[in-house]
Amino acid sequence: MTRPIHLFGILGSQLDMGKREDRWGRWRPTVAACQHEDLLIERFDLVYESRTESLAKTVQADIRSVSPETDVVLHELNFTDPWDFEEVFSTLHQFARGYQFDTEKNDYLIHITTGSHVQQICLFLLTESRHFPGRLLQTSPRKADAEQAGSFRIIDLDLSRYDALAARFAEEKLEGLTFLKSGIETRNAAFNRLIEHIERVAISSRAPMLVTGPTGAGKTRLARRIYELRRRREQISGDFVELNCATLRGDQAMSTLFGHVKGAFTGALNARPGLLVSADRGLLFLDEIGELGLDEQAMLLRALEERRFLPVGADREVQSDFQLIAGTNRDLSQAVAEGRFREDLLARINLWTFRLPGLAERREDIEPNLDYELQRISDATGHRISMSKEARTAFLKWAESSAAHWSGNFRDLNAAVVRMATLAHAGRISVSDVHEEIERLTEQSSRSIGKSSCSVSDLLGEAEWNRMDLFDQLQLTSVIQVCRESKSLSDAGRRLFSVSRTTRSSTNDADRLRKFLSRFGLSWQRVVEQPPEAF
DSSP: OOOOEEEEEEOOTTTTOOOSGGGGGSOOHHHHTTOOTTOOEEEEEEEEOGGGHHHHHHHHHHHHHHOTTOEEEEEEOOOSOTTOHHHHHHHHHHHHHHSOOOTTTOEEEEEOSSSOHHHHHHHHHHHHTTSSOSEEEEEEOOSSSOOTTOEEEEEOOOGGGOHHHHHHHHHHHHHHHHHHTTTOOOOOHHHHHHHHHHHHHHHHOOSOEEEEOOTTSSHHHHHHHHHHHHHHTTSOOSOEEEEEGGGOOTHHHHHHHHOBOTTSSTTOOSOBOOHHHHTTTSEEEEETGGGSOHHHHHHHHHHHHHSEEOOBTOSSOEEOOOEEEEEESSOHHHHHHTTSSOHHHHHHHOSEEEEOOOGGGOGGGHHHHHHHHHHHHHHHHSSOOEEOHHHHHHHHHHHTSTTOOOTTTHHHHHHHHHHHHHHOBTTEEOHHHHHHHHHHHHHHHHHHHHHHHHHHHHHHOHHHHHTSOHHHHHHHHHHHHHHHHSSSHHHHHHHHTTTGGGGOSOOOHHHHHHHHHHTTTOOHHHHHHSOGGGO
């Protein structure tokens, strides 16, 4: 059974006008909405202003004459300026919240043909947000004949009902996700969900973003892709400006970030605008933000909150409207506890935090990234670089196994592919090229583990370390390295026991790892708090 239709609309002070009998000789949208035999309106809630009360009562009477079954209910709402978006939206929003809608009993239509353009836009937005839980009604006069009723069209804002539009939006969403991944068809489900979340935030918010993860996980590339995505959508017009904060030293930090005036200090022969000004209306990526000094952190916080700051030596503030993406491989919460990072700045940049996993956590993505690197080298050199089937199989078998540590993450993978491509005969990487590269990477990893032994000895104490067999030293060193590359105790346990866990009915990997560490008097917290440079 069809539900009764209730219509909501705003009186058109110009289009609905007419007091004399000749008013019936022209199209009036509010009256015409009730003149369609195939659109029976049970109730019409009509908004008018006090200055148009006379017109509202005339229209009310005219609707009753053409559609006696329609109950016209007048609502007086006054707008100081019907073209003021904030006022109009607030007034209509308040009206919608106070109206008793019964969607189970009635079908609601919202007429968007009358009222100022701002009023029509606000009705659209409030219908889209479901404050008006209905569909849009658009009426128009017919040019072919003189029928007073004209024509009408009902628009449902539920885009899932429109196959073509839904397909297009789905396609655009996929394009955005693929764009952020540089066109790489990644297979790791958790990473794909992460990128989808980042894409939604990137196109909907200008708030700061914090991207964490190990060195080489792709933080800089992701920041640039976010910038390019927003630039393509014309959501940003300035430049992409990047800085690794670990490269800043002393007074250079203030000047680099905030600029200086001529003569601000010895050697300041010319004024310098600073990176924050360079990023005006653009995006500023500060990698390793945890390396900033406390003074620079305070200045950055003020620049984020007020969009203005003082260059070094200046007595007049400058402005910059930039979006910030911060990157770090540190635990900033721990840095706050140690007094090395401002708690208020962390709170400001921590609204959207995303952790990029290392390559060892995404081994199923090594193959598509291998193809990406091969294509990138081919494009850069102008010569096609390929791998034989046997070489590809050999490389992936090793690269996806636990034997490959990938401590440098995607930088290591990129370097490996570049070396193989450079040494390949006639642009085709062979099995021997792969075996040579695997030997190189294995030796490199062994040297890294050898160097790390001193940090493990510091962790245990020199005497305890020297009492251990070499076998135990190497095993513990490898376990600690995996722990420091993992985001949690459970994640490290899954990686360390990925094979044996498939043969057990009960798989508490975290507890198994905790017990292993306790054999050496170590805890998870103590292991991961050790500075990662020691490795």
